[in-house]
Amino acid sequence: MEMQDDRTLNRIHTRSDSTSLQNPGLMEEECPRAVKPEKPVKRPLFKSTRRRRMLQSGVFGLFRAAAALNAAALVIIVGFLVVNGWRAINWTFLTQAPTDSMTKGGIMPCIMGTIMLSVGAMVVAFPWGIASAVYLHEYARPGAGLRIIRLGIGNLAGVPSVVFGLFGLAFFVTWCKMGVSVVSGILTLGVLILPVIIGTAEEALRAVPATYREASLALGATKWQTIYRVVLPAAFPTMLTGSILGISRAAGETAAIMFTAAVFFTRHLPTSPLDPVMALPYHIYVLATAGTNIEATRPLQYGSAVVLITLVFGMNMIAIYYRAKMRKVRR
Amino acid sequence: MAVSRQMRERLIRRFFLVTASSSILVLAMILLFLFTEGAPIFRMVSVKGFLFGSEWYPTSSPPDFGIFPLLIASIAVTLLSGVIAVPLGVMTAAFLSEIASAGVREIVKPVVELLAALPSVVIGFFGMVIVAPFLQDHFDMSTGLNLFNASLMLAFMSIPTICSISEDAIFSVPRDLREASLALGATQWETIFRVVLPASLSGISTAVILGMSRAIGETMVVLMVAGGAALIPGSIFDPVRPMPASIAAEMAEAPFGGAHYHALFAIGVVLFLFTMAFNLVADHIAVKHKQVGAATL
Numbered sequence: 001m002e003m004q005d006d007r008t009l010n011r012i013h014t015r016s017d018s019t020s021l022q023n024p025g026l027m028e029e030e031c032p033r034a035v036k037p038e039k040p041v042k043r044p045l046f047k048s049t050r051r052r053r054m055l056q057s058g059v060f061g062l063f064r065a066a067a068a069l070n071a072a073a074l075v076i077i078v079g080f081l082v083v084n085g086w087r088a089i090n091w092t093f094l095t096q097a098p099t100d101s102m103t104k105g106g107i108m109p110c111i112m113g114t115i116m117l118s119v120g121a122m123v124v125a126f127p128w129g130i131a132s133a134v135y136l137h138e139y140a141r142p143g144a145g146l147r148i149i150r151l152g153i154g155n156l157a158g159v160p161s162v163v164f165g166l167f168g169l170a171f172f173v174t175w176c177k178m179g180v181s182v183v184s185g186i187l188t189l190g191v192l193i194l195p196v197i198i199g200t201a202e203e204a205l206r207a208v209p210a211t212y213r214e215a216s217l218a219l220g221a222t223k224w225q226t227i228y229r230v231v232l233p234a235a236f237p238t239m240l241t242g243s244i245l246g247i248s249r250a251a252g253e254t255a256a257i258m259f260t261a262a263v264f265f266t267r268h269l270p271t272s273p274l275d276p277v278m279a280l281p282y283h284i285y286v287l288a289t290a291g292t293n294i295e296a297t298r299p300l301q302y303g304s305a306v307v308l309i310t311l312v313f314g315m316n317m318i319a320i321y322y323r324a325k326m327r328k329v330r331r
Numbered sequence: 332m333a334v335s336r337q338m339r340e341r342l343i344r345r346f347f348l349v350t351a352s353s354s355i356l357v358l359a360m361i362l363l364f365l366f367t368e369g370a371p372i373f374r375m376v377s378v379k380g381f382l383f384g385s386e387w388y389p390t391s392s393p394p395d396f397g398i399f400p401l402l403i404a405s406i407a408v409t410l411l412s413g414v415i416a417v418p419l420g421v422m423t424a425a426f427l428s429e430i431a432s433a434g435v436r437e438i439v440k441p442v443v444e445l446l447a448a449l450p451s452v453v454i455g456f457f458g459m460v461i462v463a464p465f466l467q468d469h470f471d472m473s474t475g476l477n478l479f480n481a482s483l484m485l486a487f488m489s490i491p492t493i494c495s496i497s498e499d500a501i502f503s504v505p506r507d508l509r510e511a512s513l514a515l516g517a518t519q520w521e522t523i524f525r526v527v528l529p530a531s532l533s534g535i536s537t538a539v540i541l542g543m544s545r546a547i548g549e550t551m552v553v554l555m556v557a558g559g560a561a562l563i564p565g566s567i568f569d570p571v572r573p574m575p576a577s578i579a580a581e582m583a584e585a586p587f588g589g590a591h592y593h594a595l596f597a598i599g600v601v602l603f604l605f606t607m608a609f610n611l612v613a614d615h616i617a618v619k620h621k622q623v624g625a626a627t628l
Contacts (some may be wrong), residue, residue, distance in 0.1 A: 011562070021366055043561075052520075053518060055518075056520035059524075060426075060430055062522065063425055063430060066419045066422035066426060067422070067423045067427065070356055070419070070423055070443055070490060074442055075447065076444050076446055077453070077454065077487075078447065080457065080461050081453070081457065093495060111571060130349060131350035131351070132349055132350050132351040132353070132354060133352035135348055135350060136351055138347075139347055148355065149351050149355060150612075151614055152354050152355035152358050154613075155607055155610045156358050157352050157608075158545075158606045159358075159361065160550065160575060160603075161451075162550040162575045162579055163361065163365070163602055163603050163606075164361075164580075165363060165582075166368075167361045167364055167365065169362065169365050170364040170367075175364070180606045191462075194357070195354070198354070204544035222339075222340050223340055223344075224340055245448075249448075250537060252448070252450025252451070252453070253450070253453045254451065254550070255451075255550035255551060255554075255575070257584075259582050281453075281551075282452075284452050284453070285452050285554075287455075288456055288459060288555065289459075289555060298460070302460075308450055308453060309450070309453055311346060312450055316444065316445060316448045317445075320441050320444060323396055324437075328628070
């Protein structure tokens, strides 16, 4: 309402100004007519500025609550697990193999297995992802071809992990006759994290200023020389951040390794790439749902979950911190 | 010399093209292997009987392979998680890009990223050992492992996806639009609601679809938390068995190369087609309604 009044007043003012110059006598008559309320403009939702402000603070409060709820969810999940699990973690837990049909002992083989699988997946996906990103960002020209490739990568990113598991089972385990093994798991996980690597590598390439390339090309270097000697070295640190995220993604993945690499129990660490392994996420799942004594092994389950979270969050924190630092340097 | 240099450049270019295209090859191979392993089941049941049959008893004799209960369970879990995750995700995104101060953003953004990084098995474990007993004790349910619990856990898995893509969309709304709206006397909230959100609607829709796609394919959470009963749910507090849970739970006991094995692969095909459709729609929206600048709105 206030605003409306302001506007009407303004109009009177300008009008009287213009009329006063031409015909001062009419002024008195014009004014009252203009003040007469026009048909009120329909304001569908809000009447007064105060109500509008109140609505705004109400809605913003809701927004804040939504953001806070996310933070709360993270704190609650991690908090509960840590509170229940930290007592289970000690040196024996981290360095010994499970004993007494999985009801006692440690989780060392699972930690080793998870590290093997995720680092292996990274080794597979890193060069492949970077080469793809180089093509997408440095070579490809806009058009149908590029569109299809991007669509393919987007779809690959959207494939559910259990479907990757099925694919790994049908292709690597059965068709390639690799069996349920480290190498099958590594390849399945490698394909799974490929879109992550491509995405971060492309972002890294995008952050390299065009002037670098132009300077190199102007000096007579070919495109490949420019990419190899100038662009890649400049983008490499950021690409490494992406690779850390890829490792952490692979480390937490369960459904993709269930049929391809992980087993509930092996007596030994794998001695060849064709041996199956134990892995942390699968270990948690099996202990929690099908272990020999689900209630009695709760501390072990909590402990394993805490170790897994620590691994994954540790890697993510490094990546987040590193990326923030890189961005600051660039500015 | 010059020629060979050019040749080399061309070869290198081709090498990169092949590498980049290989992700399509992988996608094609996933499709191929899922189909070849899944197809034999359709010698036993018709496609219609498979999709709409309401009996899933793969191990009884004679076995029944009707995945309708699993399909409904997947859709129900996804929709309910969407009801929770979409408002929360979009509101958090709006908060981050429109309201939060730089300092608050520096804290909330990593929190959302960490939420995305939580392994699904950990969320499933949390839902199983903490949320389920809580629901059971405080809300008088027969079991805490049910559709509602699974949806709640899934929601917190898809919020980060929805939030980060929406945030990008909201962030890319041109500044002039906001300023024009504020200059006309709109409050900040009116500007967000009437100008910024409509302008970023295509991006937000993409975000929602991709979030849903993540939820429908998520395995560990529904495997551990949804309860596992292959029945059409009567209420949101009934235990269910969504498609990914069925695959993950039964693959270990399905005899290799048997009908059950093929049926699980056929479920994989259905799941794959679902997520692929989601992704194609999201891509279509993103391309069709590309936000470029104020002029295109």
